[in-house]
Amino acid sequence: MPHCLISFGSNLGDRFQRIALAGKAIAENSLIQSFCASRLYENPAVGGPTGQQPFLNGVALLETKSSAREILGLLQSVELQLGRQRAVRWDARSIDLDVVLYGDLQGNSPDLSVPHPRYTARRFVIVPADEVAGQWRDPRFLWSIHELNIHISSTVPSIALVGGEKQLRDQLCHLLTERHGIATFCNPQQTIELPTAVPWVSSFLPPLPTHGSAAALNPWTPRLVAQLQWTTPESRWPATHQLGKALHDWPEYRLEVDSPEWAASELAAAIESLGCPLVPATTDGLWYRNADK
Numbered sequence: 542m543p544h545c546l547i548s549f550g551s552n553l554g555d556r557f558q559r560i561a562l563a564g565k566a567i568a569e570n571s572l573i574q575s576f577c578a579s580r581l582y583e584n585p586a587v588g589g590p591t592g593q594q595p596f597l598n599g600v601a602l603l604e605t606k607s608s609a610r611e612i613l614g615l616l617q618s619v620e621l622q623l624g625r626q627r628a629v630r631w632d633a634r635s636i637d638l639d640v641v642l643y644g645d646l647q648g649n650s651p652d653l654s655v656p657h658p659r660y661t662a663r664r665f666v667i668v669p670a671d672e673v674a675g676q677w678r679d680p681r682f683l684w685s686i687h688e689l690n691i692h693i694s695s696t697v698p699s700i701a702l703v704g705g706e707k708q709l710r711d712q713l714c715h716l717l718t719e720r721h722g723i724a725t726f727c728n729p730q731q732t733i734e735l736p737t738a739v740p741w742v743s744s745f746l747p748p749l750p751t752h753g754s755a756a757a758l759n760p761w762t763p764r765l766v767a768q769l770q771w772t773t774p775e776s777r778w779p780a781t782h783q784l785g786k787a788l789h790d791w792p793e794y795r796l797e798v799d800s801p802e803w804a805a806s807e808l809a810a811a812i813e814s815l816g817c818p819l820v821p822a823t824t825d826g827l828w829y830r831n832a833d834k
Contacts, residue, residue, distance in 0.1 A: 542574060543644040545603040545612050546674055548657075548666050550637040552586055552596040557828070559623050559636045560597055564829025566619045567601070572611060575604040578826035579669030582819040587665075587810050597822055598665040600641065602673040609643040613653050616640065641666060645680040656681065658795035661765055662700075662811035664693060668819055673826065682790055684752065689792055692757070693764045698740040698815035700794060700808065701747060701763035704770055709801065710744035716805035717742050723812055734761055740812045749791050764815060765794045767808065772797035 547567070551559045560581065568576035578601040586593035605612060616638035623636045641657045648655060656679055660666050667690050670677075675687035684692070702710040714725035726743040738760040746766060750756035766789050794811055798804040 542604050542606055544674075544677070545605055545609065545640065545644070546600060546642040546670060546677065547603060547612070547616065548598065548600050548637075548639045548641050548660075548663075548670075549581075550596050550598045550665075551635060552594045553635040556594075556597040557581070557822070558832070560599065561829050561832035563619050563623060563636055563638060564601065565832040566622070567603070567615065568829055570615055572607040572615055573603050573605050576829075577602045577673050578829060579672040580824065580826055581822040581828055582665060582669055583822045584665045584817045584819050587814040587817055596665065598669065598819075599826075599828075600666060600669045600673060601826075609640055609646055609648075609655055610650075610653060612643070613640050641670070642674075642677060642679070647680055659807075659811065661689065661693075661792045662794045663814050664817055665814065665819060667693060679792075682792055684792060688752075692792065693815055695758045696760040696764070697738045698812045699742065699760070699763045700765045700767045700811060700815075701743045701745065702767050702769060702808075703746050703789075704768045705798065707744065709769070709798070712801050713805050713808060714742055714744045716801060717809060720805065721809040723809060740816065742808060742812065746789070749789060752790065764792070765811075766791050767794045767796055767811075769796055769798055769804070772799050 549560045549563060564578055567573060579599050581597050581599040583595050583597055585595055603612070620636050620638055639657055640653065640655055641660050643655045646655050667686060670686045671690040675690075676685050678685050679689070702713060711727045714727050717723040718725045724739050724741040726741065727745070729745040743763065747761070747763065750762060756762060796804060796807055
């Protein structure tokens with residue numbers, strides 16, 4: 542029977558109650574055969590308008606006979622019941638539910654992409670996912686979620702850009718430094734090294750060490766490889782580019798680009814979410830059982 546990993550998030554109103562109600566509605570739905578939730582974590586809002594309240598985030602591992610699209614339909618129905626309004630990207634939200642992984646499925650459509658193309662940069666998804674699905678391997682680059690968690694948590698956030706034209710990648714690095722204060726590297730002959738370990742982005746792919754080696758934990762080895770692809774405004778949310786096996790056997794972050802400014806803001810948010818602090822907000826994963834009390 543297929544397994545599905547979903548994520549929960551909220552930073553408006555009674556965050557805990559909304560997430561608990563969402564969890565209860567999903568766990569008790571006839572499409573779901575089993576429901577195993579992580580603890581909930583609190584973390585600062587990442588990206589989007591300033592002044593937002595902290596988020597509560599968590600994940601759940603589902604066992605289901607239903608398709609990924611049917612699970613997405615269930616999540617969207619629960620979002621609507623709980624007052625979700627889709628307006629501004631990265632804005633505050635009453636409830637946010639996503640399909641992260643579904644078995645070994647790799648596919649995309651205008652409203653669903655699995656694996657989620659940007660979950661690898663979301664520490665607030667990966668850390669709780671390690672609690673309930675640590676041995677699950679991403680079908681693209683074949684690392685387990687536990688390995689991914691150790692990898693992104695081991696040193697400073699960093700991303701190497703690939704795909705698109707070198708001119709675009711250099712432009713994105715310029716915008717990241719100028720507008721977001723992120724250290725960047727554009728010369729492949731340049732050694733990626735700073736006096737103090739700080740987050741960074743490169744417009745080229747440095748040599749990648751063997752997975753699991755000591756060199757893989759070096760702060761000058763990128764945590765993620767960002768695959769870039771041009772798209773149109775109509776297909777920007779969610780990503781509709783083709784999903785397939787990772788090109789480098791390294792954790793990937795996939796980003797559709799319709800303007801350099803927008804893509805730079807997404808990459809800045811990815812760097813921020815790779816390093817965002819998390820504080821456990823519950824002691825176990827049973828928070829959804831008392832949603833009506």
